[in-house]
Amino acid sequence: MPRRRDEMVPEAEFRSYYGQPIVKKPIWHEPHMPTYLYLGGLSGAASVMAVAARLSGADRLARASQMIAFGGGAAGAGFLVAELGRPERFLNMLRVFKVTSPMSVGSWTLAAHGGLTSVGAASAVTGVLPVVGDAATLASGVTGALMATYTAVLLADTAVPAWHEAMRELPFLFAGSATASAGAMAMLTTPRRLAGPARAAAVTGAAVETAAGALMERRLGMLAEPYRTGRAGRLMRASRALTVGGGLLAAVAGRSRTLTALSAAAITAGALCTRFGVLEAGRVSAADPKYTVVPQRDRLTARLGGR
Amino acid sequence: MDETPTRRMGFFTDTSVCIGCKACEVACKEWNDVPDDGFVFRATSYDNTGALGADTWRHVAFIEQDGRWLMSSDVCKHCTNAACLDVCPTGALFRTEFDTVVVQSDICNGCGYCVPACPYGVIDRRERDGRAWKCTMCYDRLRGGLEPACAKACPTTSIQFGPLDELRERAQERVERLHAEGRTDARLYGESPDDGVGGTGAFFLLLDEPETYGLPPDPVVTTRDLGEMWRWAGVAAFGLAGAVAACFLRRS
Structure with a gap:
């Protein structure tokens, strides 16, 4: 039977149904979801920093980190609830615990983390039950490390090509970004001479975020395209410039209040750009059937040794 | 309900006999009270429905090719390993006694995680x-001993409903007959338990x-790689803790 193979094909190398998407775009809204991703990471890394500061006797820095962890977690949870189609049912998130659902694991982690950081912050402010407060803060170091990384699994555990295939690098991208964010906020809210470790965290985090982002784009092949083009591309480039600039500034930010503020602002803006950029790249990769069909065809061809 | 274990029920959609009448779309909407999905003139083909979604649980695709016209009624695949069900954080999505996948609308809080999780872009x-929302394989009708509305309404038996093992046998025979008749481009889609989703409860004969x-x-169920994802996240979490600790060690 004669047939033309290219009648509905936008590009020569793959076929589709009138160029329509195969997988659905993530419906998560801006600014809710990307802002939550930022705030959750900030809160998580700040908790880890609070523990390290507490254990090494940097009490002023510990106190600042605790407050950042509490504030970031509470604000983040608000954004997350507002994101739901039925916000009044947010407690259904704790109806079951499902290890197969990163969102279930994340909801329980956020609930525990929010509780622990609230107790820790309340005790630190009021001076009531200091032992309980310390214990809660120490425990929030564990939930905090999870908070800063689970969101990578949340995104990767989807059929969105640019997210799923980035499953190895996303946790490092987010962990680095979270560390930089927490360092930035902590150095901003701590006297300069006591903020050395926060500046070090900002530098380290910015370096890890930049390296993970570069590695991710290199390894993704054609799926790096959504991270490099259009709005997502602009966001990712802005993120890189701001993160690198902010990280470099953080290294010398001990010299002045202005440098500290500039560095913290750049790192924070960079971390936000990363989250908005990653979300947008995911949308783009889902909307174009090319990113679903071509990698799957390649996989089939490799498995079957050609059709 | 009776206590005898139920067999896995499914759809076999044989697109070689689909005439594109859209009776399945209409029957589905009527029975399930699915709202209007918009009257959009897409100007590409006779398909003005577009795609499966929250308000479209059966979707007839029209593909105009030289010398022939392909038509196919798409539906939720009711995967053996269903990503939507795996990732649902509330337990709103569940597996029924018929091995189908259904959303409990009184529990769903609209987190939207199932939407990008589905490798077929079905649920929305x-x-x-x-x-x-998505196809329930007419869960209420199945419980009442009836076949789903779409299969009931299909005038050409393109949509066949029944125990999945029987459907698979029937589909195998059908594809062999088509091959014998020289229609060698006939192939089954989703019938193999060895595919990336463990086989689908609704499978197809495509041309x-x-x-x-x-x-x-x-298609691959995304949660197949969940272990690997958590391992990398774990490494990153420990790395984060170590890096932060190192920042404070240098201080003392």
């Missing part, structure tokens, strides 16, 4: 009421490559 959130119908050529 209805923005008017904030919850996720062209799956992507031509808007179906993914090699």
